[in-house]
Amino acid sequence: MYLTDEQQAVLNGSKGETMAKVMKTLVMYGETFGADKLVPVTSDYNHLVTSFGLKMMKPVFDLMQQLIDAGAISSQKFSVDPRPLDKNVPANFLQKLIFNKFMYSTQESYEQQLKELGLMNEDAFTCACYLDQVGNKPKKGDILSWAESSAVVYANSVLGARCNRNSGIMDIMGSIAGCVPHFGLLTDEGRKATWIVKVECAKKPEAQLLGSAIGMKVMEDVPYITGIEKWLGTELSDETCAYLKDFGAATASNGAVGLYHIENLTPEAKELGTGLIAPDAKVYVIDDEELARVQREYPVMWKKPDGAPKLCFIGCPHMSMQQLKDWTVRVEEGLKAAGNKKVLVPTVFTTAPAVKKEFEKTEFAQRLKDTGVILSYICPLMYMNNPLCKSMNVITSSNKLRTYTTSRYYTEAQILEIITKGGQQK
Amino acid sequence: MMEFKGRIVAPGTITAEAVVSHGGFNTLASLQGALQFGDKKATCGDQNNPDLHGKELAGKALCLPMTIGSTTGGLVLYCACAMGRQPGCMLFSNPIDSLAAAGSILASVWLEGVQMPVIDSLGEDFLSYVKDGMSVTVKEDGTVVVEG
Numbered sequence: 001m002y003l004t005d006e007q008q009a010v011l012n013g014s015k016g017e018t019m020a021k022v023m024k025t026l027v028m029y030g031e032t033f034g035a036d037k038l039v040p041v042t043s044d045y046n047h048l049v050t051s052f053g054l055k056m057m058k059p060v061f062d063l064m065q066q067l068i069d070a071g072a073i074s075s076q077k078f079s080v081d082p083r084p085l086d087k088n089v090p091a092n093f094l095q096k097l098i099f100n101k102f103m104y105s106t107q108e109s110y111e112q113q114l115k116e117l118g119l120m121n122e123d124a125f126t127c128a129c130y131l132d133q134v135g136n137k138p139k140k141g142d143i144l145s146w147a148e149s150s151a152v153v154y155a156n157s158v159l160g161a162r163c164n165r166n167s168g169i170m171d172i173m174g175s176i177a178g179c180v181p182h183f184g185l186l187t188d189e190g191r192k193a194t195w196i197v198k199v200e201c202a203k204k205p206e207a208q209l210l211g212s213a214i215g216m217k218v219m220e221d222v223p224y225i226t227g228i229e230k231w232l233g234t235e236l237s238d239e240t241c242a243y244l245k246d247f248g249a250a251t252a253s254n255g256a257v258g259l260y261h262i263e264n265l266t267p268e269a270k271e272l273g274t275g276l277i278a279p280d281a282k283v284y285v286i287d288d289e290e291l292a293r294v295q296r297e298y299p300v301m302w303k304k305p306d307g308a309p310k311l312c313f314i315g316c317p318h319m320s321m322q323q324l325k326d327w328t329v330r331v332e333e334g335l336k337a338a339g340n341k342k343v344l345v346p347t348v349f350t351t352a353p354a355v356k357k358e359f360e361k362t363e364f365a366q367r368l369k370d371t372g373v374i375l376s377y378i379c380p381l382m383y384m385n386n387p388l389c390k391s392m393n394v395i396t397s398s399n400k401l402r403t404y405t406t407s408r409y410y411t412e413a414q415i416l417e418i419i420t421k422g423g424q425q426k
Numbered sequence: 427m428m429e430f431k432g433r434i435v436a437p438g439t440i441t442a443e444a445v446v447s448h449g450g451f452n453t454l455a456s457l458q459g460a461l462q463f464g465d466k467k468a469t470c471g472d473q474n475n476p477d478l479h480g481k482e483l484a485g486k487a488l489c490l491p492m493t494i495g496s497t498t499g500g501l502v503l504y505c506a507c508a509m510g511r512q513p514g515c516m517l518f519s520n521p522i523d524s525l526a527a528a529g530s531i532l533a534s535v536w537l538e539g540v541q542m543p544v545i546d547s548l549g550e551d552f553l554s555y556v557k558d559g560m561s562v563t564v565k566e567d568g569t570v571v572v573e574g
Binding site: 021024025028029032033049050054055056057058059060063066103147148149152164165166167168169170171184219220253255256299301385386387403404406 | 435450452454455458459461462463473474492493494495496497498499500501504505508509522523524525527528529531532534535536537
């Protein structure tokens with residue numbers, strides 16, 4: 001791999017041993033993937049995936065401290081994934097004890113490290129950092145050193161930025177060095193689609209279910225998706241962006257998709273059309289039956305599969321302002337139709353702290369509160385990341401949350417029915 | 427006995443018992459529970475992986491096509507290495523993915539004395555041939571010998 005004189009000097013120790021290790025990490029990373037050079041990171045801000053002071057991650061905190069002590073700090077400020085705890089989210093005594101004393105006992109000290117490393121601000125804890133209210137929205141063509149699979153796939157696909165599916169820690173290494181290896185999704189060739197996905201559903205497919213089906217089929221490949229513009233339109237409206245946010249998160253967590261193209265909609269597909277499709281691309285046809293099959297085959301991990309739901313999470317990835325407003329109306333209407341005043345299952349909507357603040361200035365905030373729904377900035381995945389949740393029947397419309405926890409996935413319509421009318425869908 | 431030749435991503439030699447995943451290995455879903463709650467045998471917690479769910483991974487020859495899922499994957503693998511709960515080696519039938527590569531590289535640059543040979547591009551035949559419980563030897567030149 002070609003290195004500039006300056007990069008070579010850093011690798012040789014001109015800026016100290018720690019910076020040499022940072023550069024060595026990036027060079028090894030690039031060489032593993034046949035990168036030809038290191039290219040400058042051009043986004044205004046970085047985004048890190050590691051937001052949680054999990055006790056078991058001491059090796060990561062030790063590494064971060066090594067960077068701080070050596071003054072190896074990036075010139076970029078960054079946002080970071082959501083906090084794992086929020087006292088407003090229901091938890092029993094035992095859960096609170098486990099969360100605070102055993103699991104996230106290093107949260108405070110880790111947040112101090114994040115401040116020293118360049119956290120954008122106190123509200124910069126969200127997986128959906130690209131939402132307008134948060135302010136970390138890259139431009140088309142920007143080179144990023146981000147991690148967080150759902151943010152990477154959104155930045156690549158919807159915003160047209162360029163970022164590999166970097167791992168946590170690798171994200172901060174690229175930002176500190178100011179450069180990342182040029183391979184994979186940073187190259188024109190790496191952005192070509194090796195799958196054509198033909199959506200032949202009779203009705204608009206559920207974003208998180210369609211994303212799951214595609215992710216499990218194409219794994220790390222790039223899909224070019226046709227047949228959904230009739231529902232999504234050809235412009236990136238707020239509603240469409242929210243759909244793509246949820247869809248992408250499912251492709252990235254149920255598989256390993258870092259970029260997708262949607263015909264006539266996403267920026268590169270609009271520019272280059274079918275020229276984005278690589279020769280010999282494989283074909284995957286999705287219809288309603290295929291989506292039903294995918295949903296049927298999700299394993300049920302509840303200890304008591306026929307038990308009643310005890311908690312519902314909506315918002316993994318974090319909800320947008322428009323989604324919060326739409327869901328407020330849907331819950332209100334669902335309750336009214338069922339003759340109920342409050343949701344029948346404790347329900348938590350999760351969003352970015354900056355979105356939450358803005359939402360709370362609107363009339364919808366009180367209306368949502370009146371339905372009994374709790375609004376939080378928490379990461380539901382981190383909340384559920386403990387053995388007690390196995391015996392707690394959690395439902396969700398997030399296929400990402402389903403993948404990493406014992407929560408049970410339902411479509412949005414099914415979830416709405418369960419929380420407003422009661423009962424459990426089979 | 428069969429021999430397979432791959433590319434060395436992280437050097438080293440080892441003989442270990444195979445555990446085989448035919449689907450993508452979700453590092454976060456597989457290891458988070460084990461690392462967090464003191465399971466030194468690193469029992470796989472990924473409910474979506476019928477090949478590995480409930481099986482011990484620490485010290486084993488983990489045979490897989492690739493890793494998938496959350497981009498915390500690399501740091502989870504890095505933590506497993508720092509805590510001595512990593513697989514004995516990782517043997518990929520496909521070219522390695524960015525998350526597994528990151529975990530392996532971070533461990534090699536930032537941790538001392540960690541041994542986890544990583545070989546990729548072993549081919550689909552490798553994953554078809556190797557079965558749970560077989561003895562797998564990784565040689566210095568990236569040759570993988572499967573017996574059993």
